[in-house]
Amino acid sequence: MQTHEARLDALRKQLAKDGLDGFVIPISDEHMSEYVGAYAQRLEWLTGFGGSAGTAVVLAEKAAIFVDGRYTLQVRDQVDGRLWSYESVPQTSVAAWLAQHAPGGARIGYDAWLHTRGWAQAVASALEARQATLVAVAANPVDAVWTDRPAPSPAPAVPHASEHAGMSANEKRAAVAEWLIARGLDAAVITALDSVAWLLNIRGTDVERTPVALSYVIANADGTADLFIAPEKVTPELRAHLGNAVRIHPRDRFVAGLETLKGQRVAVDPERAVAAIFLALESAGARIVTETDPVVLPKAIKNPVEQAGHRAAQTRDGAAIARFLHWVETEAPGGGGTELSAAERLHAFRAETGLLKDLSFDTISGAGPNGAVVHYRVSEETNRTLEPNSVYLVDSGGQYLDGTTDITRTVWIGPDAPPAELKDRFTRVLKGHIALARAVFPRGTTGSQLDSFARQFLWAAGLDYAHGTGHGVGSFLAVHEGPQRIAKASGGQAGTGQELLAGMILSNEPGYYRTGAYGIRIENLVLVERREIPGAEGDFLGFETLTFAPIARDLVDVALLSAEERAWLNAYHARVREVLAPQLSGADLAWLEAACAPL
Structure with missing residues (x-):
């Protein structure tokens, strides 16, 4: 090699x-x-x-x-x-x-x-x-x-049923056509794979962990579309699903398709379309108008069917997480697990639902100092044992037809009690998580305006973390989905200026990382929802927590929690017990009851 x-x-x-x-x-x-x-x-x-x-x-x-x-x-x-x-x-x-x-x-x-x-x-x-x-x-x-470079995936593209999409592809194309007409445009070049997938209600297996098919779309102002996709991916079922209003072309004819737009006003997203597309359109004599991909915002605002699907996916995923956390608590103190075996066991628990299509990203299974590597990916070379009296961080997610999940839990592997410093850091992260979960804010608020809610208790101790606090999440699509995000407004990060709108799903994931020692992150997904406040002057929003799995009670320094924070955690655990208990039995159920006991 x-x-x-x-x-x-x-x-x-x-x-x-x-x-x-x-x-x-x-x-x-x-x-x-x-x-x-x-x-x-x-x-x-x-x-x-x-x-x-x-x-x-x-x-x-x-x-x-x-x-x-x-x-x-x-x-x-x-x-x-x-x-x-x-x-x-x-x-x-x-x-x-x-x-x-x-x-x-x-x-x-x-x-x-x-x-x-x-x-x-x-x-x-x-x-x-x-x-x-x-x-x-x-x-x-x-x-x-790169002499042994793999070929692009030949896997077929498949229809995504309306029972999960909540809106037909015809309706979506019509909405894009209205958007184009309102701006005096003739066409939009759609290049982001998840935008193509959402617009046409198709999915694929061309990118590991993200259910998309390699393809491009030119959406036209008359409601038709041109799909550029490798011929081997096109099945009779896909043709029937797309209908006559979607013309299908080989993917390698995409540049030729751009050349047909000569003289037309064409929308192109400068953040999502590569430079070669601009060069091809300029060469063809098209009139380029830079606009954000018209699919991005509608995709981010989940319709009622997508919201219900997310709740269903989170419910079954939470039960798999609970079974896994029980397994960790049982097996790890005796040195019975490694990062790799734990990730495999978690995958198995999800697969046992019978509905898992894929993971939503490679599981971050970090024991001890590896947990301090924010986007750690375990390998045979880095694989550590889940040692007694250490911290274990697991960030993972599943892809289901009705929703995409993403959850992080941090646990202490006994048998000794966790050290005071660790409990202090964990509790500060938890307090930030709760502050964001409880936030109520006026319409027009951006993710950057909410970011400090989650950091304030770490900042008070002179601490911070070097990643965003929240990212958007797709509906059986990309686990990281824009345009919304919760993060510091510095560094040119896209999305921090996007107003949060009802129907958007984001993660709530503050953390703390001590290099060479351990990592802490607590992550749930939340849905932006309208809040009715008596006497409110204007429209207000808040978050519905979608993720249900116990948060490590033994890592909480109860003395650091306010009465409101303790009430939130107890209410959250009561809801976790309510949602997950019907799916568990025996020792798993007994563990859940103990893990969700009030503080």
Whole structure:
């Protein structure tokens, strides 16, 4: 097997052959997806980095990898520091680094199918200071040296039933057509895989953990659509589902499809469409109008059927989590589990529901110091035993036809009592979680305005965490879904300025991480709902908690909780018991009763 050093050397030789002085390698695909198919995992193949967000730059004499605070520890574990310098985002950027390190007059290559136009413009501008240029390559040089690169998935696309979607594809296309007409537009290019899936009520298995099919859509103002998808994915069932108003073309004819838009006013989302699409439309003579993907907001606002489906999915998922937490409490104190075996056991509990389609992401199963790695991914090399008298963090989720789940629980593995510092940190995280869960706010409030609700008790002790507090969640779609999120407004993070609207689903997941020791995170999903307040001056909103699983009572320092916080936790556990008890029996039920006892 080729080493990562050999792969880097092979790429440098290919760059020299292509007349390039450097190349930029992101974790991305042609749809700007967060999670990508195996065929697009170029950064992991080249460097060994297994996170979901990162970029590398390779020059003849230097190479750097760029990650944000979620991956600060992980990148050092997985990527060879002899070969790569570690760069932190947003403290620096690819553009800033190249402005400092690119050779004078250099030609730096990039794949226009893997970056946005805004990114390309920023990097090209930064390179001007070095009299260097950014060059869109005709063929990705990584692909030239990745000799055993997997092919894109040939799996068929399948219809997503209206009983789960709650709205027909015809209705959705008509809504997009109204949106186009209202803006004087002829068409919209829909490139995000989850947008295509939601708009046409189709799903697939082309990207691990996200039920989407590799495809593009051009939605037209007359309510029709053009779907570009590999022919092997198209079944008679799919054709019947799509109907005559959706014309089907081979995926490799997408650029040709863009060329037919000459002279038309075409909406393109600059955050979700890659630079190559803008280049193709400009070359064809289309009139580009930059607009947010018209599917994004309707997809985020769950209709009543999707909301009911989420509740059903969370109910069955919570029972699987409860069975798992009981298993951990029983097996782990005797050294009877590892991170890998625990993740496998949790998967099995979910699978035993008979309705699990996939996990919604790779389970983060972090024992002891591995729990401090925010987006840790366990492997045979990093696998730790769930040791007695240690902390175990598990962040996981399932994909069901009626909903997507995401939950984090942190537990203490006895037999001794947890230390006071740990209980203090856990309780501060819990207090922040409760504060956000109980928040009531006027319409127009953004996620960035709510973020400090969850951090305030950590801040009071001089502590914080380096990730967002909440992300949107799809309906049998992406576990990380925009445009809404709850996070600090700094760092150019998308979504923090999006107003929260009734029907949106987000996570509530404050945390604390002590490097080399342990991690704490408490995560539930919440639904934004309208709140009727007597005498209210305007429309107000709050959160309905959707996730039901016990929160570790033995890690709570009750003295740090206010009377209102204690009442919230007791009421939450009473509801957990009510929802989950009918699904459990025997020792699992007895464990649940004890885990949900009032404080």
